[in-house]
Amino acid sequence: MNLAWKDIRRQGLRFVLTGLGLGLLFSVVLAMGGIYRGMVADATMLVDAAGADLWVVQRDTRGPFAERSTVPRALEDRLRVVDGVASAESFTYATIQRGDATNAVRLGVVGLSWPMNRGEHLGLVAGRPLEAAHRELIADRALGLALGERVPLGDDVYEVVGLTTGFVSSGGDGLAFVTERDADAILGWTAPESRRLAGGQRAEVLPSAVLVTLLPGEHAEDVKARLGAWPDVTVWTADEQRGLLLHGVIDKARQQIGLFRVLLSIVSAIIVALILYNMTVAKSHEIALVKLMGGRTRVVVGMILQQALLLGAIGYGMAIAIGSVAFEHFPRRVVITPVELGGLAVLVVAISVVSSIAGIVRALRIPPTLVLAG
Amino acid sequence: MATVIRAEALRKVYGQGDTELVALRDVSIATEAGEVAALLGPSGSGKSTLLTALGLLNLPERGRISFAGRTVVEDGRALVDLSAVRRSSIGFVFQKANLIPFLTARENVMLALQINDRVGRAADARARELLGYLGLADRADHHPEQLSGGQQQRVAIARALANHPPLILADEPTAALDSHRGRDVMELFRRIAREQGAAVVVVTHDHRTLDVFDTVHEMEDGVLSRRPDPATSHAPEASP
Numbered sequence: 001m002n003l004a005w006k007d008i009r010r011q012g013l014r015f016v017l018t019g020l021g022l023g024l025l026f027s028v029v030l031a032m033g034g035i036y037r038g039m040v041a042d043a044t045m046l047v048d049a050a051g052a053d054l055w056v057v058q059r060d061t062r063g064p065f066a067e068r069s070t071v072p073r074a075l076e077d078r079l080r081v082v083d084g085v086a087s088a089e090s091f092t093y094a095t096i097q098r099g100d101a102t103n104a105v106r107l108g109v110v111g112l113s114w115p116m117n118r119g120e121h122l123g124l125v126a127g128r129p130l131e132a133a134h135r136e137l138i139a140d141r142a143l144g145l146a147l148g149e150r151v152p153l154g155d156d157v158y159e160v161v162g163l164t165t166g167f168v169s170s171g172g173d174g175l176a177f178v179t180e181r182d183a184d185a186i187l188g189w190t191a192p193e194s195r196r197l198a199g200g201q202r203a204e205v206l207p208s209a210v211l212v213t214l215l216p217g218e219h220a221e222d223v224k225a226r227l228g229a230w231p232d233v234t235v236w237t238a239d240e241q242r243g244l245l246l247h248g249v250i251d252k253a254r255q256q257i258g259l260f261r262v263l264l265s266i267v268s269a270i271i272v273a274l275i276l277y278n279m280t281v282a283k284s285h286e287i288a289l290v291k292l293m294g295g296r297t298r299v300v301v302g303m304i305l306q307q308a309l310l311l312g313a314i315g316y317g318m319a320i321a322i323g324s325v326a327f328e329h330f331p332r333r334v335v336i337t338p339v340e341l342g343g344l345a346v347l348v349v350a351i352s353v354v355s356s357i358a359g360i361v362r363a364l365r366i367p368p369t370l371v372l373a374g
Numbered sequence: 375m376a377t378v379i380r381a382e383a384l385r386k387v388y389g390q391g392d393t394e395l396v397a398l399r400d401v402s403i404a405t406e407a408g409e410v411a412a413l414l415g416p417s418g419s420g421k422s423t424l425l426t427a428l429g430l431l432n433l434p435e436r437g438r439i440s441f442a443g444r445t446v447v448e449d450g451r452a453l454v455d456l457s458a459v460r461r462s463s464i465g466f467v468f469q470k471a472n473l474i475p476f477l478t479a480r481e482n483v484m485l486a487l488q489i490n491d492r493v494g495r496a497a498d499a500r501a502r503e504l505l506g507y508l509g510l511a512d513r514a515d516h517h518p519e520q521l522s523g524g525q526q527q528r529v530a531i532a533r534a535l536a537n538h539p540p541l542i543l544a545d546e547p548t549a550a551l552d553s554h555r556g557r558d559v560m561e562l563f564r565r566i567a568r569e570q571g572a573a574v575v576v577v578t579h580d581h582r583t584l585d586v587f588d589t590v591h592e593m594e595d596g597v598l599s600r601r602p603d604p605a606t607s608h609a610p611e612a613s614p
Contacts, residue, residue: 001477001484006476289472292431292460293460293466293485293489294461294462294490295457295461295489296489368431369432371472372422
């Protein structure tokens with residue numbers, strides 16, 4: 001006969017509602033971890049999808065995702081003749097905002113080195129790669145555009161011919177893939193009046209980087225060393241570029257999310273502790289009776305601990321249920337992995353155990369003679 | 375008959391200085407197996423203090439308590455694990471039944487067995503046997519709120535009997551019952567003492583049932599005295 005379970009059954013709806021409340025708290029803890037993992041996945045997705053071995057960027061910069069980087073147009077050709085290089089493609093990337101103040105749309109524009117790169121590597125979920133050199137666009141679903149939709153950008157109108165998923169900037173804005181020439185037109189666009197004042201000159205848009213693919217058997221570090229003497233560029237391997245993204249661009253977000261998770265965990269522990277303490281106080285008479293009948297300390301401690309763990313388990317289950325329904329509607333990608341679920345389970349057990357201490361101390365202080373007080 | 379519990383020269387004081395109250399003044403009492411003893415006295419006379427001392431719940435500062443010939447408390451010190459003695463050897467019945475509301479009658483009885491590490495089918499069978507013995511076989515799976523006051527008190531008695539304790543202590547067990555049911559309970563205690571060989575000590579205010587008891591003790595201002603013959607306990611001057 002399990003006293004903890006019998007007591008919980010008596011409390012029925014109250015216990016379930018308490019578990020639901022805890023589930024909401026735990027779901028936020030889960031979401032925080034999932035959002036961070038989503039940011040990691042989003043941040044590295046473009047680097048991974050590009051498949052380049054080396055990212056050649058402006059001297060002393062950390063690449064287009066971290067800061068402004070421009071390289072000469074001729075860099076692409078210079079790199080193609082370097083020993084060990086199989087291919088070199090210009091890569092243009094910038095985030096822009098279009099629309100008026102009330103209906104602004106932010107998007108990351110990525111210029112592909114068309115026709116070598118038509119966007120096949122992006123893993124299209126609908127539509128087709130870029131077939132024309134001009135006025136075609138592959139949009140990520142985060143932008144909310146539909147296939148066939150026509151989007152005015154700069155002086156031209158672009159047709160959405162393909163859709164991707166999961167390609168967003170570190171700020172969570174969806175990416176739009178166009179040919180490099182169109183990227184120049186979009187990013188270099190200025191208002192007609194500005195252009196008139198500039199004597200009709202358009203702002204020149206330079207590539208952000210050149211992506212280098214190596215010949216089979218070549219080592220990235222070797223080729224990087226060969227390029228080390230070039231005065232106008234800095235070379236990052238794909239792993240380094242990924243590391244810069246994780247530890248540079250989203251590191252602050254990681255710290256903030258981590259701190260938020262710690263605070264939420266403390267709040268959860270305090271709430272569970274208060275609930276258990278109140279449950280213990282409400283059962284003072286029964287606990288005194290058990291002690292009066294000679295019940296061992298472990299019987300009383302076990303009952304409170306079991307209730308704490310059960311409450312935690314209900315909260316955990318609710319958090320997963322809430323997450324499975326709600327997370328897909330979050331504006332940012334929430335990636336829940338088995339590691340994340342395991343981590344939350346460990347956290348819930350820890351919170352339950354720590355939170356039960358107040359209740360256990362209260363229970364141990366209840367005198368058995370309380371029963372005689374009526 | 376063997377002496378189940380013996381208390382010698384118990385002294386218990388509450389408070390100190392001007393607020394000092396002597397609840398037990400060199401109180402001695404012994405109860406034998408099969409004996410039903412009543413403990414009378416006005417409120418504040420020290421009855422409940424004596425009962426909690428005999429129940430090893432509230433230790434006196436001075437004196438000795440022996441259980442089945444073995445000294446368990448001496449001058450305020452526990453010489454053995456008192457919880458273990460209570461667990462295995464003492465059954466408690468209170469003014470209120472004090473049943474656990476989220477357990478059925480059977481489970482309330484089984485709780486006493488479980489506390490004494492008796493679980494499973496044997497515990498279930500023992501609980502049913504006791505409820506049957508007390509005329510509650512058809513109420514075994516009812517929760518306390520589904521039982522009358524008298525039925526609840528009989529469940530409490532079944533719980534007290536669960537581990538075959540040699541000592542049963544009852545604190546005004548009929549106070550919440552009408553006179554008819556109160557007498558039933560007192561006679562039940564005598565039956566238990568006779569049939570199960572338990573020593574029963576009952577704190578009571580009900581003078582109408584004193585004929586049930588083998589011995590009657592009276593307390594006044596912390597002093598215990600024994601009436602020589604329970605049959606004379608109906609004397610008017612003894613009434614509250």
